[in-house]
Amino acid sequence: KAGVTQTPRYLIKTRGQQVTLSCSPISGHRSVSWYQQTPGQGLQFLFEYFSETQRNKGNFPGRFSGRQFSNSRSEMNVSTLELGDSALYLCASSLFPGGQKKETQYFGPGTRLLVL
């Protein structure tokens, strides 16, 4: 079974631009979560989608948004990029929402975003 895939793997943007990242979950998984990883803040939860509905949201500004499609693929968008948005963005999928029914989340390789 193919794992979680994320595209693109690397991105360079400039301040003020917007970016869209994509995540394809493991086949059959309906829950997708997004995380931001930086050296200073570590791994921080962004949001989680299940069956096209956002179920949970972390403490990030409204510039960060996401959506999930009927095939469970998910995208996250960051508008008006800031230097501090430079990070590794990780996507994880599970059968059910993270933590529920003791589900394991499986992570993709991440998208490394550099904002100049």
Place this chain on the structure above:
Amino acid sequence: AQSVTQLDSHVSVSEGTPVLLRCNYSSSYSPSLFWYVQHPNKGLQLLLKYTSAATLVKGINGFEAEFKKSETSFHLTKPSAHMSDAAEYFCVVSDQSDYKLSFGAGTTVTVRA
């Protein structure tokens, strides 16, 4: 809400010697606990998880962890370190309060030849 504290930010061991990574958690409910490993420029890979079955959990690559409720700990061990174990390790907790995963700050493991 739940939280995790990884007690060591960096651990250095010699190849062939034991590895111990310490993790304490806080949770108001019966938690699920996980250890993930991240190699440089890679995503996170699940090593093992505890979900209220056996308190001693065996994972991949010779790792195991013991859930101790009285000490609120979930320490990760491996009897004999290999060079390929050099990576960053994350202890993670979730519970029914909000089902979010809470990550520890990570422990970087270096293995000396």
